[in-house]
Amino acid sequence: MRKKSPKLVPLSPVPLYNQLKELLRGQILDGSYPPLSRMPSENELGNAYQVSRITVRQALNDLQKEGLIFKIHGKGTFVAKPKTFQNVSTLQGLAESLSQLGYEVINRVHSFKTVTANTMVAQRLQMAEGTKVTEIKRVRLINREPVSLEVSYLPLALGEKLEKADLITRDIFLILENDCHINLGHAELAIDAVLAESELTHALHIEEGSPIMRIERLTHSDDGTPVDFEYLYYRGDAFQYRLRIDRQRHERPLAGHGGLAP
Amino acid sequence: MRKKSPKLVPLSPVPLYNQLKELLRGQILDGSYPPLSRMPSENELGNAYQVSRITVRQALNDLQKEGLIFKIHGKGTFVAKPKTFQNVSTLQGLAESLSQLGYEVINRVHSFKTVTANTMVAQRLQMAEGTKVTEIKRVRLINREPVSLEVSYLPLALGEKLEKADLITRDIFLILENDCHINLGHAELAIDAVLAESELTHALHIEEGSPIMRIERLTHSDDGTPVDFEYLYYRGDAFQYRLRIDRQRHERPLAGHGGLAP
Numbered sequence: 001m002r003k004k005s006p007k008l009v010p011l012s013p014v015p016l017y018n019q020l021k022e023l024l025r026g027q028i029l030d031g032s033y034p035p036l037s038r039m040p041s042e043n044e045l046g047n048a049y050q051v052s053r054i055t056v057r058q059a060l061n062d063l064q065k066e067g068l069i070f071k072i073h074g075k076g077t078f079v080a081k082p083k084t085f086q087n088v089s090t091l092q093g094l095a096e097s098l099s100q101l102g103y104e105v106i107n108r109v110h111s112f113k114t115v116t117a118n119t120m121v122a123q124r125l126q127m128a129e130g131t132k133v134t135e136i137k138r139v140r141l142i143n144r145e146p147v148s149l150e151v152s153y154l155p156l157a158l159g160e161k162l163e164k165a166d167l168i169t170r171d172i173f174l175i176l177e178n179d180c181h182i183n184l185g186h187a188e189l190a191i192d193a194v195l196a197e198s199e200l201t202h203a204l205h206i207e208e209g210s211p212i213m214r215i216e217r218l219t220h221s222d223d224g225t226p227v228d229f230e231y232l233y234y235r236g237d238a239f240q241y242r243l244r245i246d247r248q249r250h251e252r253p254l255a256g257h258g259g260l261a262p
Numbered sequence: 263m264r265k266k267s268p269k270l271v272p273l274s275p276v277p278l279y280n281q282l283k284e285l286l287r288g289q290i291l292d293g294s295y296p297p298l299s300r301m302p303s304e305n306e307l308g309n310a311y312q313v314s315r316i317t318v319r320q321a322l323n324d325l326q327k328e329g330l331i332f333k334i335h336g337k338g339t340f341v342a343k344p345k346t347f348q349n350v351s352t353l354q355g356l357a358e359s360l361s362q363l364g365y366e367v368i369n370r371v372h373s374f375k376t377v378t379a380n381t382m383v384a385q386r387l388q389m390a391e392g393t394k395v396t397e398i399k400r401v402r403l404i405n406r407e408p409v410s411l412e413v414s415y416l417p418l419a420l421g422e423k424l425e426k427a428d429l430i431t432r433d434i435f436l437i438l439e440n441d442c443h444i445n446l447g448h449a450e451l452a453i454d455a456v457l458a459e460s461e462l463t464h465a466l467h468i469e470e471g472s473p474i475m476r477i478e479r480l481t482h483s484d485d486g487t488p489v490d491f492e493y494l495y496y497r498g499d500a501f502q503y504r505l506r507i508d509r510q511r512h513e514r515p516l517a518g519h520g521g522l523a524p
Contacts, residue, residue, distance in 0.1 A: 017460075018460075018461070022380070026380045026381055026382075029380075029381055029382050030381040030382075058460065061459070061460075062459035062460055062461075065456060065457040065458065065459040065470075065471070066456050066457075066459060067454070067456050083454060085452065088507055089507070090507065090508065090509065090510045091507040091508060091509040091510075092509075118284075118288045118291075119288055119291055119292040120288075120291050120292075183509075184509040185508070185509060186506055186507060186508045186509065187506070187507050187509075188504065188505075188506055189503075189504065189505050189506075189507060190347065190502050190503070190504045191453060191475065191502065191503040191504070191505075192329070192345060192473075192475055192498055192501065192502045192503070193455035193456075193473035193474055193475040193476075193496075193498030194327060194328050194329050194455075194473050194498055195327040195328075195471075195472075195473050195498075196327065197323070197324035197327040197328060198279075198280075198320065198323075198324055199280070199324075208327075209327070209457075209471060210457075211454075211455040211456050211457050211473055211474070212455055212473070213453065213454055213455040213475070214455075222509075234454075234455070236454055236455030236456055236457075239454065240452050240453065240454040241451075241452070241453040241454070242450065242451065242452045242453070243450075243451050243453075243505075243507075244448055244449070244450055244451075245350060245351070245352065245353040245448060245449050245451060245505075246352065246353060246447070246448045247352065247353040247354075247446040247447060247448065247449075247484075248352045248353075
């Protein structure tokens with residue numbers, strides 16, 4: 001079937017900005033506007049579709065919120081790159097998972113220190129509040145671009161071994177397995193969305209209020225001991241989690257997944 | 263071990279606002295400030311911790327971005343409710359999953375119509391671009407609060423059956439299984455974070471620029487036919503996905519998960 005030539009319908013119950021947004025979204029997703037190309041200006045779009053500049057601005061504003069385009073002051077509006085994605089159907093570190101796909105993953109270690117476990121960390125790692133733990137903050141760069149800030153808490157005995165390891169190029173998961181001889185079992189994840197606050201704006205070179213996909217991840221060894229509790233903050237404009245979920249009539253009891261419950 | 267009495271360290275390399283933020287976060291998470299309680303004012307916090315109002319404001323600002331507190335103009339700052347979470351280790355509809363936990367899930371059907379499949383929808387549902395499909399927009403309310411906007415695309419033959427079904431209280435998944443006699447197989451999900459744009463602000467009663475967890479979900483019948491392609495937009499301040507991921511040495515080939523690849 002041939003693609004209809006794009007036009008807006010002034011008398012439609014769907015507002016014009018919404019029609020324009022859908023139309024431009026389609027053209028971005030089908031490659032008519034390729035990644036990193038410059039979009040037409042507000043004036044050009046207004047003339048092309050016979051709508052006001054306010055209508056164009058609202059449509060572009062919405063597409064920017066969705067992460068499909070970005071603006072550079074004084075330069076115009078550009079099409080965003082497709083997001084990098086990690087397949088999380090199995091538990092893997094970022095480098096382990098992405099290097100298979102030809103990406104380069106490097107880490108900047110922002111801090112490595114011994115801290116006192118707060119309520120949350122102590123509960124997750126099943127230790128008394130106030131116990132000393134290792135805290136590691138790393139910025140992860142995919143193809144040289146900062147994509148996530150990861151804050152990891154581990155028991156001190158493991159932290160001491162990590163201190164000697166190459167945290168710049170290696171995943172913590174692989175160091176735990178290969179250097180610390182811990183077989184990893186499963187992880188419990190909680191995923192939500194927040195806005196970038198001050199620490200994230202600096203670490204990831206993004207504006208305050210940018211969208212962040214936040215993951216709380218508690219990783220266990222294969223005997224069920226919690227070994228690594230992490231907060232992962234991914235740039236919403238650059239990264240995506242993908243997974244496959246199966247329909248099962250007789251699902252596992254919920255109790256088996258309760259590790260992150262408060 | 264006894265909890266230390268909270269205090270800030272002026273000479274620490276960690277900025278004061280950051281120390282205050284961590285301290286308040288701890289008190290929120292351990293229940294010292296319970297959900298929906300009012301936080302002390304900026305002045306009160308400034309006096310209590312001997313820091314400037316700017317420092318207090320920065321700390322509160324960051325906690326608000328994280329979704330731990332919210333402000334009501336003229337009333338003060340309040341502790342957010344814990345997020346509702348859905349366990350997505352198995353494929354279930356929202357009502358199916360949450361009603362087991364005692365939540366009431368109701369849907370507002372915003373629109374139900376026949377539209378022309380755009381590039382993305384056509385590709386996902388494996389049909390020619392321009393084919394007619396059913397588009398359903400629903401706002402989902404958990405315990406009477408709007409939590410997500412869901413936009414579903416289905417082949418017209420299924421859409422016609424859904425039109426006669428009770429979309430207010432029933433999940434589409436259960437209608438597909440019980441009324442349409444389709445056995446669901448698996449779904450492929452892509453998860454990221456975006457900011458709320460105009461349609462979402464209206465549908466979910468949130469401010470423009472609020473954090474949104476966005477899911478693209480393509481659900482297949484058990485013979486592998488794609489039957490339901492959806493965009494799910496969850497309020498970042500109210501909702502969380504949880505899942506368990508297992509470490510497997512010999513992971514499934516990536517090709518098996520490629521359904522959402524562009």
